[in-house]
Amino acid sequence: MDRGGIRRRLAVGLALLTASGVLAVAVPAQAHAAAPTRCEGRKVKTYPFSTGTLYVYKRGGHVCVITLSKRPGREQWMKASVQAYRARAVTDEGKSTRRAGPVTVHAGQRCVWVKGRVGRGSVSKGWILC
Template sequence: MDSGAIRRRLTLGTVVLAAAGTLALVAPASAQAAANGSCAGRLVKTLPFSTGTVHVYKRNGYVCAITLPKKPGTKRMMSVSVQARGNRPVVDKGKYAHLAGPVTVHAGHRCVWIRGSVGRGSVSSGWTLC
């Protein structure tokens, strides 16, 4: 084998190792995005209630929320809403099997009111994240 072939194989090996390392770093982030229902940002509040949980995320002045049922898989009425103080609420309501939302509002530095429900259970945060 000549030195050119050796260099090509070493380069190819380096590229393959770099790609594998990049996939190892990207995979946890994409798994987190799928787990949180496509809300960007960091988890800042969890609001549990009898039939589910509302997860609230915040990033660059935006607040995003999703409602997850305790027992996913069966279609039932679910809702999630986020209201920045001084504005109307943004609502996602319907019959869902896995989650309601995401709903996102620009809150800036204003307080928000978060509500969520699954079936007959519900939660309401009051003014929070001020």
């Protein structure tokens, strides 16, 4: 084998090693960036209230809710909550500038109770999606 063949193989090997290193660093960053910022499935209900809107999505037996502020940018107390019948509520609450949630429960065919809050405004819907 001549020196040209060895150099080409080394260059290809180095290129593959570099590409795999870049992917190893980039993929976790993309996975972190792709953390859920919205609900999966189709939107089944929208509940506007004085300071925000609560969106309800359904996919298979899962129900997901997200609360969005009408005036994003100002930090205020926000909450998104969903509870399947005869189960504990799953809640995301705290200070935020834009949204609370998404929060998801497996409801199967059970009814769910959804709640949303932005600042002093809130919405709470009784048993829905029965």
